[in-house]
Amino acid sequence: MPGQPDKAPAPTSSDTSPAMSGAAILVHELVEQGVEFVFGYPGGAVLPIYDELFGDERIRHILVRHEAGAAHAAEGYARATGKPGVVLVTSGPGATNAVTGIADAWMDSIPLVVITGQVPTALIGTDAFQEADTVGITRHCTKHNYLVKDPADLAATVKEAFRIATTGRPGPVVIDIPKNVQIAVPSERRALTRAGSHRYAPQTVAPAEQIIEAVELIANAQRPIFYTGGGVINSGPEASRLLRQLQDITGAPVTSTLMGLGAFPSAHPDWLGMLGMHGTYEANMAMNKCDVMVCIGARFDDRVTGRLDAFSPGSKKIHIDIDRSSINKTVPVDMGIVGDCGTVLAQLIEAWGSRQAKNLGEWKARIAGWRARECLAYPERSAKNPGMIMPQKAVERLHALTHQRNPIITTEVGQHQMWAAQYFGFEDPNKWLTSGGLGTMGYGLPAAIGAQLGFPDALVIDIAGEASIQMNIQELGTASQYRLPVKIFILNNEYMGMVRQWQELTYESRYSNSYSDSLPDFVKLAEAYGWKGIRITEERDLDDGIMRMLDHNGPVIVDCLVAQDANCLPMIPSGAAHTEMLLYGDKVDGTMDDEAKALV
Amino acid sequence: MKITEAASERHVLAVTVDNEPGILAKITGLFTARGYNIDSLTVADITEDHAVSRITIVTNGPPSVIDQIEAQLERLVPVHKVTDLTTAGPHVERELALIKVTGTGEKRVEALRLADIFRARPVDTTTESFIFEITGPPDKVDSFIALMRELGLVEVGRTGVVGMLRGPQGA
Numbered sequence: 184m185p186g187q188p189d190k191a192p193a194p195t196s197s198d199t200s201p202a203m204s205g206a207a208i209l210v211h212e213l214v215e216q217g218v219e220f221v222f223g224y225p226g227g228a229v230l231p232i233y234d235e236l237f238g239d240e241r242i243r244h245i246l247v248r249h250e251a252g253a254a255h256a257a258e259g260y261a262r263a264t265g266k267p268g269v270v271l272v273t274s275g276p277g278a279t280n281a282v283t284g285i286a287d288a289w290m291d292s293i294p295l296v297v298i299t300g301q302v303p304t305a306l307i308g309t310d311a312f313q314e315a316d317t318v319g320i321t322r323h324c325t326k327h328n329y330l331v332k333d334p335a336d337l338a339a340t341v342k343e344a345f346r347i348a349t350t351g352r353p354g355p356v357v358i359d360i361p362k363n364v365q366i367a368v369p370s371e372r373r374a375l376t377r378a379g380s381h382r383y384a385p386q387t388v389a390p391a392e393q394i395i396e397a398v399e400l401i402a403n404a405q406r407p408i409f410y411t412g413g414g415v416i417n418s419g420p421e422a423s424r425l426l427r428q429l430q431d432i433t434g435a436p437v438t439s440t441l442m443g444l445g446a447f448p449s450a451h452p453d454w455l456g457m458l459g460m461h462g463t464y465e466a467n468m469a470m471n472k473c474d475v476m477v478c479i480g481a482r483f484d485d486r487v488t489g490r491l492d493a494f495s496p497g498s499k500k501i502h503i504d505i506d507r508s509s510i511n512k513t514v515p516v517d518m519g520i521v522g523d524c525g526t527v528l529a530q531l532i533e534a535w536g537s538r539q540a541k542n543l544g545e546w547k548a549r550i551a552g553w554r555a556r557e558c559l560a561y562p563e564r565s566a567k568n569p570g571m572i573m574p575q576k577a578v579e580r581l582h583a584l585t586h587q588r589n590p591i592i593t594t595e596v597g598q599h600q601m602w603a604a605q606y607f608g609f610e611d612p613n614k615w616l617t618s619g620g621l622g623t624m625g626y627g628l629p630a631a632i633g634a635q636l637g638f639p640d641a642l643v644i645d646i647a648g649e650a651s652i653q654m655n656i657q658e659l660g661t662a663s664q665y666r667l668p669v670k671i672f673i674l675n676n677e678y679m680g681m682v683r684q685w686q687e688l689t690y691e692s693r694y695s696n697s698y699s700d701s702l703p704d705f706v707k708l709a710e711a712y713g714w715k716g717i718r719i720t721e722e723r724d725l726d727d728g729i730m731r732m733l734d735h736n737g738p739v740i741v742d743c744l745v746a747q748d749a750n751c752l753p754m755i756p757s758g759a760a761h762t763e764m765l766l767y768g769d770k771v772d773g774t775m776d777d778e779a780k781a782l783v
Numbered sequence: 784m785k786i787t788e789a790a791s792e793r794h795v796l797a798v799t800v801d802n803e804p805g806i807l808a809k810i811t812g813l814f815t816a817r818g819y820n821i822d823s824l825t826v827a828d829i830t831e832d833h834a835v836s837r838i839t840i841v842t843n844g845p846p847s848v849i850d851q852i853e854a855q856l857e858r859l860v861p862v863h864k865v866t867d868l869t870t871a872g873p874h875v876e877r878e879l880a881l882i883k884v885t886g887t888g889e890k891r892v893e894a895l896r897l898a899d900i901f902r903a904r905p906v907d908t909t910t911e912s913f914i915f916e917i918t919g920p921p922d923k924v925d926s927f928i929a930l931m932r933e934l935g936l937v938e939v940g941r942t943g944v945v946g947m948l949r950g951p952q953g954a
Contacts, residue, residue: 322809323816327860330804347860381863382801508854511847 205334206231206365209298212341214241218269220260220636221245222253226273227313228300231365245636245665248657250277252629254284255655258293259630262616263591264637265419267294267348274300275313278359279320283623285355286324290620291442292417294353296344297321303363304332317359326354332361334369343375351385352506353417385505389522389530397477397501397518398534404475404499406546407435410458410487413442413619414480414504414524416612422525423447423612426479429532434540436550438466440481441604442619449608455550456559459487460755461601464558465550467753467761470495472549478502480524483514484620485782493760503527558753558766559605565746572722574599574674574745578606578646581672584729590642591616591634595627595651598680601751603646625654628671632658635667642670642733649675649742650699659712662738670732671740673705676747684750688765689780691773705742714738757782789845793822794869795876795946796853797954801861802828802836809859810838819852820844823878823943835863841921841944866954873949879942880924885912886935894934901927912937 203211209232213221222245225233236244247253250272257268268288272281278299288295302311318330327347329340337360344356401407409430415422423446430437430453437447438455447454456463458470467489470476476498481487483502488494491513500516502509503524510519520527561575578599592607593616594600600617609615616634618626627645635643645652652673662669682697706716715735719728719742732739753764758779765771800806807826814821822841829837842852849867856865868874882903884894887910894913898905903917917927921944928939948954 318805319808322805323812328805381799383860506858508851508858510854512851512854515847 202368204231204235204366204368205337205360206235208334208337208369209341209360209365210235210239210242212338213269216341216345217266218242221269221271222247222256222260222633223271224250224253224273224277226277226300228274228302228362229271229277229298229365231362232271232298232300232360244271245632245661247629248660249655250280251283251625252632252655252658252661254281254295254297255287255623255626255629256633256636256658256661257295257297258284258288258291258626259593259616259633260637261288261293261295261633262416262630263613263634265613266637267296267345268633270295270297272297272299273313274302274317275315277313278317279315282320282324283621285321285357287618287621287623287626288355289324289326291618292353292413293355294348295355296341296348297355297357299357299359300365301330301359301361304361305363307361317357321357324355325357326352328357328359330359330361331364333373334364334367335371335373336375337364337369338372339375347383351383352414386507386521387505387523387526389503389520389527391530393518393520394527394530394534397520398531398538400475400499400501400518401433401435401477401531402535402538402541404435404473404541405543406469406472406474407433407477407543408455408469408473408475409435409437409477409479410439410470410481411437411443411446411479412440412481415443415446416480418480418523418525420612422480422528425525425528425532429528429535432532432535432538432540434543435477436469436547438462438470440484440487440619441617443481444604444615445609445612448610450610457604459484460489461605461751461753462487463605464556464753464764464766465553467755467764468553469550471761473498476500478504478516479528480504482509483512485513488514489755489763490758490760493762495761556766558764561749561752561767565748567748568746570721571744571746572719572725574602574676574749575606576722577672577674577725577743577745578602580725581644581646581729582607584726585642585644585733586610588642589614590644591631591638593617593627593630593634593643593645595645595647595654596622596624597648597651597682598676598684598749598751599646599648599651599674601681602674607646624651628652628655628669629658629661631669631671632662632665632667635662635669636665643668644670644672647671647673648680649673649677649702649705650679653703656708659709659714659738663713667738668736669738671738672732673740673742674745675702675705675742676745676749677702678747680749681751687750688756688771688773689775705740709740714740717741719743791820791843792846792849792869793841793843794849794867795874795944796840796842796856797866797868797946798838798840798856799829799863800836800838800859801863802834803861806836806859806861807838809861810840810856813855813859814842814852817851817855819848823941825943825945839943839945864954866948868946868948868954871948871954874946875949876920876944876946877918878921878924878944879916879918880928881906881940882915882917882928882931882936883912883938884915884931884935885937887911890934894931897927897930897934903927
């Protein structure tokens, strides 16, 4: 659309020229929403939007190498900054490639606005070239989605999409825009006719009587515990501060899900570590034996609860969640509080007032007893590869040498992810970006790119495995193009380690297709993309290799060769209870009954 | 290994929604995706400007699942309100059915006599068939269909249940 007036200084929201095309309206609305970056990949059905972005100074388009990378990069940006991530992809394969990232954002409650091109309205339903039913495909992995058939609805739709993505329980929203709608110039702008007062009004403040009752329960508890999750992070940094304050005045110990790491500082004496399948012995035992459990922004995921009928049998449970459907979904609770974590934490602190915390000495002593098991201790040497670096050691050293720079850590999915969660201590929210719910291999590199764009001066490290990293390896080119000094630290054990571990525990070590054969030379691969490549093979070179990675002013892949047989422990085997953890040195017979095998 | 299911309860849910494209697919898809049951589902727009639809869903499941169904429905952006008529109080349920019966002689007379008892109305007649229209609570319709089965039942069409709370207040 040459000669469109919108390239002039940004008009105000009320002053939108009636002569703007759908594509121009879209770009204008993105600017209005404060969007800095659009992660995308062009194609036939979004060319009008790309033409609007051409030369636009207000929005920076980040060209990824695959649409899955766009969605994960937007997720990484959103998790690190707290702002919504924006994705722009074409119709058909562009949209379907982005679906994994959309589903990932759905499971982990990450605010995304995904704009997909669509074939012109007249061709919808005719199996046109690059046509896919994007709205149909994404219906159950988005918080909401739209097919905009009339450009007059576009402005209001984009506004509502951002509001839905970012408020309440955050999540991805898809806006599917047919190509002719991008080109057409609407004669009017319609408000959404349906945007009535009944539509979408999340409850953020909890009823006062519930708060009073909850404070009574907590104050009279002998063995309280806070079980926190990603909801505390999603609520904003203030929620993490309030959590620390509430902990301080109540004295209750804190554990967290994978998604919630960083909301409470790992250096705190009352921090129990992560709970669940690969959580600490003390966290899981404390969950089992507590008398009052306060779940804040977590959702009793199967990875957290273990066997449901043995989950924390004697406790009163309070569940704070902004999503009513999370309450009583898998674990019945005594008190469900619907509200925003930060808001409810502030309400609890206010209602607590100047109460004195109960003496929890006896409870803390029991916890100290569980801590004494030192569940994260691991053997100095691997039995299979006695000369190789233990992966846990590699993560510990990485933490020791980087934590003063307060790095942002992303991960892929598997053993390395759990080791990172266990051995890398987090002190602040928004520093830990990982795919929890969907468990998407290939998440970490694009997420690191998104986080690095949000924080250009931060140290961003993707702790990866040699298998996962190959799932979105093409994004090396994206980091090169935008000169992003992302670091990838590969714990290379030549196995899809978590698969291998389960095969060892469940299928008598029949390692069906879990060996990473024909691996690339990661150092040469790094160099091919203009990155620096470092290989670490000996423990005595570990610190030096990490320091060389940190000293390089640009992107680096570290290929850290680690022991192949190391298992991720402690572990609650599938179908077992919190009290039945496997620790290092426990004997495992390598088989399970069908009941346990059927659980994922 | 055994796959077990908990005891079910029948519930009637009245759901008001924005009348927008895809909302029905969203709701039915939610039921399939999460493994909930739909016994019947009716939908029509109910406002003058066609902006709002009312969906009546008859479902069954254990109480915890029914609670989840309501919560999951409420989570959908276009959903205004979900009312569980079964727990909200006394309510009326009605369903309309068209029932085609063929037969001659005594069977035909008996069909007509039973239709009269059930207040079913013949809406189409030939010398060897009737189409009856019957309105009522589902169990009444069930009983009538069961009787017609013995008298030459050919075809049944049912609307599914529409429900409403008794008394002056709206759902």
